[in-house]
Amino acid sequence: MKTFLARRALTSLVTFIAVITVVFLLARATGDPLAELENDPRISPATIAAIKAAFGLDKPLHQQYLSYLANLFRGDLGYSLHYKEPVAEVIARKLPYTLALLVPSITLSNYLAYAVGIEVGWRRGSRFDSIFMSVSMFVRSTPYFWLAIVFLYVFSVVLGVTPLFGAVTPGRRFEWSLDWLLDYLWHYALPFTVLTFRGFLSELIYVRNVAVDVLGEDFVTTAVARGLPEKYVKRRYVARNAMLPIVTVLGMRYAFIIDGAILTETVFSYPGTGRLVYEAIFNRDFWLLQGAVVVLAASVIIVNLVIDLLYAYLDPRVRYR
Amino acid sequence: MRSARFGALGEKLGEFWSVYKRDRAAVVGLAVFLAILTVAVFADLIAPYNPYERVGRPYERPSWKHLLGTNDIGQDIFSEVIYGTRASLFIGFLAAITGTAIGTIVGLVSGYHGGRLDEVLMRVVDMWLSIPTLLFAVFLVAVIVRTGGIPMFYSVILAIALTSWPPVARLVRSATLSIKERPYIESAVALGASSLRIMLRHILPNVAPIVLVEVVVRTAIAMLTESSLSFLGLGDPTVKSWGTVLHFAMIKNALILGLWWWFLPPGLMIAVTVMSVMMVGRGLEMYFNPRLRRY
Numbered sequence: 001m002k003t004f005l006a007r008r009a010l011t012s013l014v015t016f017i018a019v020i021t022v023v024f025l026l027a028r029a030t031g032d033p034l035a036e037l038e039n040d041p042r043i044s045p046a047t048i049a050a051i052k053a054a055f056g057l058d059k060p061l062h063q064q065y066l067s068y069l070a071n072l073f074r075g076d077l078g079y080s081l082h083y084k085e086p087v088a089e090v091i092a093r094k095l096p097y098t099l100a101l102l103v104p105s106i107t108l109s110n111y112l113a114y115a116v117g118i119e120v121g122w123r124r125g126s127r128f129d130s131i132f133m134s135v136s137m138f139v140r141s142t143p144y145f146w147l148a149i150v151f152l153y154v155f156s157v158v159l160g161v162t163p164l165f166g167a168v169t170p171g172r173r174f175e176w177s178l179d180w181l182l183d184y185l186w187h188y189a190l191p192f193t194v195l196t197f198r199g200f201l202s203e204l205i206y207v208r209n210v211a212v213d214v215l216g217e218d219f220v221t222t223a224v225a226r227g228l229p230e231k232y233v234k235r236r237y238v239a240r241n242a243m244l245p246i247v248t249v250l251g252m253r254y255a256f257i258i259d260g261a262i263l264t265e266t267v268f269s270y271p272g273t274g275r276l277v278y279e280a281i282f283n284r285d286f287w288l289l290q291g292a293v294v295v296l297a298a299s300v301i302i303v304n305l306v307i308d309l310l311y312a313y314l315d316p317r318v319r320y321r
Numbered sequence: 322m323r324s325a326r327f328g329a330l331g332e333k334l335g336e337f338w339s340v341y342k343r344d345r346a347a348v349v350g351l352a353v354f355l356a357i358l359t360v361a362v363f364a365d366l367i368a369p370y371n372p373y374e375r376v377g378r379p380y381e382r383p384s385w386k387h388l389l390g391t392n393d394i395g396q397d398i399f400s401e402v403i404y405g406t407r408a409s410l411f412i413g414f415l416a417a418i419t420g421t422a423i424g425t426i427v428g429l430v431s432g433y434h435g436g437r438l439d440e441v442l443m444r445v446v447d448m449w450l451s452i453p454t455l456l457f458a459v460f461l462v463a464v465i466v467r468t469g470g471i472p473m474f475y476s477v478i479l480a481i482a483l484t485s486w487p488p489v490a491r492l493v494r495s496a497t498l499s500i501k502e503r504p505y506i507e508s509a510v511a512l513g514a515s516s517l518r519i520m521l522r523h524i525l526p527n528v529a530p531i532v533l534v535e536v537v538v539r540t541a542i543a544m545l546t547e548s549s550l551s552f553l554g555l556g557d558p559t560v561k562s563w564g565t566v567l568h569f570a571m572i573k574n575a576l577i578l579g580l581w582w583w584f585l586p587p588g589l590m591i592a593v594t595v596m597s598v599m600m601v602g603r604g605l606e607m608y609f610n611p612r613l614r615r616y
Contacts, residue, residue, distance in 0.1 A: 014444075015444075015447060015448050015451055018444070018445075018448045019448055019451065019452060022448070023460070026460070026461070026464045027464065137596055137599065137600075138592060138596060141541070141545075141591075141592045141593075141595035141596035141599060142588065142591070142592040142595075143545055143548045143549055143552070143564075143567075143588060143591050143592075144545075144549065145548075145549060145552050145567070146548075146567065146584075146588030146591065146592070149567075149571070149576060149584055149588070150585070150588070152576060153576055153579075153581065153584075157576060157577065157579055158579075164577065252450075255450075255451070255452075255453040255454070256453065256454075258453040258456060259453045259454060259455035259456060259549070262455060262456060262459070262553070263455070263549055263552070263553075266552075266553065267571070277456065277459060277553075278553055278554075281459065281463065281553060281554055281555060282554060286463065286467070289459070289460060289463055290460075292456075293452070293456060293457075293460050296452075296453065296456055297451060297452045297453075297456075300451050300452070300453060301451050304451065
């Protein structure tokens with residue numbers, strides 16, 4: 001197990017370095033990170049030269065790359081031209097909002113998809129099955145942001161039961177921390193529901209198909225033929241064997257929900273890392289965009305590492321390869 | 322009399338249809354898709370107005386004159402949605418073709434060549450997949466636009482293509498691995514055929530069905546990515562796709578003003594189109610892979 005862990009951690013590190021190298025090369029291939037400043041006629045060329053020297057942009061490419069790597073591992077992601085503060089600080093401030101949204105959402109949606117998917121697969125070919133499949137197919141075909149817009153329109157504009165934007169009511173002063181928490185949860189409800197609903201229905205089709213595959217196995221037929229109770233077969237034979245393929249795609253799900261967070265947070269004006277991506281585009285804040293890409297990609301790599309370890313724990317065969 | 326060649330093709334199509342039509346969802350999907358394709362091709366005949374011109378007062382409500390009202394600068398939203406069909410399908414298809422082509426080449430080379438090259442290419446694929454698709458596409462558009470030279474419209478297509486090839490490469494690679502063990506490949510090698518010739522003449526035709534299904538599925542996914550990019554403000558603002566219409570609906574507060582006729586129809590069109598393309602893809606997959614058929 002130890003060597004497996006060491007090998008897997010090393011692979012993750014190599015992948016991470018590859019990702020940041022690609023990001024660096026792409027970013028530098030496009031030339032000047034200070035182009036936005038240079039277009040501002042109020043800033044003199046001397047100032048720009050001074051800024052360039054301060055950021056080491058006048059050095060040769062390989063030196064820039066090395067200092068970029070060194071800075072990254074020191075936690076320095078560059079400077080946000082819009083926020084006028086280090087990118088790392090901006091992201092650190094916004095990341096908790098996104099994680100508080102993503103982690104419970106991915107947990108709940110996967111749990112629901114697992115529980116319901118096995119049931120739907122069990123009743124394959126029934127009306128129950130076809131209704132669930134059609135609804136999932138449709139929801140999966142809607143753009144993420146549009147689903148968020150529809151939810152926001154129905155619940156906040158038409159029904160008026162949820163707020164229109166933000167994570168807490170702006171300008172409001174909270175006497176009690178419980179007050180803050182209630183206000184936060186009131187804002188949290190809708191983005192969380194959109195992400196979970198969408199995640200649940202996307203995963204559902206997959207779980208259902210895995211369950212149908214397992215149901216086709218001989219050992220299930222044998223179990224049924226032996227006259228074992230339906231519930232027992234479902235739980236001990238089908239659900240358990242369906243677990244591995246579901247764990248395998250968790251990493252993909254996580255990467256996908258980040259895309260969802262970018263769009264959902266934009267629609268709900270939610271102050272997380274996802275909306276930061278939109279703001280970076282809007283304000284042409286290239287370093288901020290680059291920083292967000294690096295941090296989010298790193299989180300995907302870490303999540304994949306954890307899932308692989310979980311997989312090795314669930315399936316001992318993996319450890320001895 | 323029909324020529325022999327045409328007859329053979331007709332027979333093939335007949336056989337294809339007899340299998341394809343068994344999946345009712347795939348048939349409905351094909352019908353819906355053909356209808357949408359017709360709208361895209363004849364957009365200028367169907368749309369009552371030119372969507373790029375001001376034809377009414379801003380923010381008009383739906384009426385017989387303007388079926389879906391007008392937007393913030395007095396353009397007819399119904400015509401925008403009709404024209405959007407063209408742009409969205411075109412971008413999705415072109416991005417899917419390009420991405421699938423890249424993936425097919427990488428997969429063929431990686432699978433056939435094997436060894437070190439295969440290992441390196443598959444590492445690249447893994448790395449590529451660890452960056453979330455939309456996030457990567459956003460970054461790529463930002464990068465491509467900064468280099469200049471390529472118009473916004475094609476930057477978006479290129480960015481989507483560059484994010485969509487890795488899954489294709491994986492699929493084609495694994496198919497190539499099994500095909501290259503077949504005896505006729507050994508014969509071709511023994512006869513002195515070059516690697517390029519073997520890949521193009523003997524392996525490619527055998528992976529063609531996979532590639533075809535991928536083009537269809539990737540088109541659906543690319544359309545979704547395009548709409549998201551445009552929505553985030555990374556589309557070409559001078560080309561009306563469903564995503565750009567939604568982008569302007571959002572930033573001009575259609576939501577808070579309750580103008581549902583502005584933001585519901587484009588999204589619904591995306592969903593219906595993507596779903597129909599997906600169903601066609603599934604029908605094709607069932608035709609090519611008999612194990613998936615349910616009787």
